[in-house]
Amino acid sequence: MIMAGGASSRMKRSLSKIPLDEKTRHIAQNNHKSLIPFGKRNLPLLYYHLRLAKEVEVGEVFIITSVDNDGFSTFFANHSIQSEFRMLTIHLIPQTIPAGRKKPLGTADAVAQGLIKNKSLRSSTFVVMNGDNIYSKEALEALYSLPESQQALIGYSRRGLRFSAERIQKFAVLQYDTQHTLTQIIEKPSPAEIEQVKSDHGKVLVSMNIFKLYGPVIQSYLEQCPLHPIRQEKELPLAIQQCIQETSNSFLVLPRNEHVPDLTSAKDIIQITKQIS
Secondary structure, three states: OEEEOOOOHHHHHHHHHOOOOHHHHHHHHHOOHHHOEEOOOOEEHHHHHHHHHHHOOOOEEEEEEOOOOHHHHHHHOOHHHHHHOOOOEEEEEEOOOOOOOOOOOOHHHHHHHHHHHOHHHHOOEEEEEEOOEOOOHHHHHHHHOOOOOOEEEEEEEHHHOOOOHHHHOOOOEEEEOOOOEEEEEEOOOOHHHHHHHHHHHOOOEEEEEEEEEEHHHHHHHHHOOOOOOOOOOOOHHHHHHHHHHHOOOOEEEEEEOOOOOEOOOOHHHHHHHHHOO
């Protein structure tokens, strides 16, 4: 499941600050970040997610989009894309906005809508990942190698991420026990919380939003997830936190020490262009 329904507000606000060709600028301004083209073949980030799914032999891909998802429909109408990924069953799932709201209800709601609209997800395991990050094949294989009902997430060592210290400081920190069972996802951690985790484990692992979920266990927590008191959205980390507190189904933390390219602002377009093939 690829999360590609965000408004990309930070990206669009920063586009004027970097030199881009007009076609790329237009796509970035009017579409989700995962449709911005990269590399010598000038293909969108979404293409590389699909190529990864193909490499690890995933059969179905679910893409959560905004209600206005014409850019995705245009991408999948391309005959060469249809031919290259003919072995994948691809579902576009628009995240509907509740009456009385101007924005979607959050990431937990997005995943919940995917389960409500697709029976196969409600009875199986699946991986959820950001549409604007580039994950390694090894990370995805590590998640899929676990038993079907075992839920998990990748914990990335802060030492392996090639971002500024200021940026890394804002990433959610993972607290876990000696068996690498998740005990807490600390959103927007304070310096004291980061130092405590470092003291406990000798290193700090952070979330880059790639999770393995099991439909029969997680669905009710997604649907019943409370609203964040400030953002007024249902957020996936909170649904996971409630799941591990209220059930015996644990979440494993799988440590990895590698960089995860992240497309947050316009300057990241230049960085990812240098890394992608």
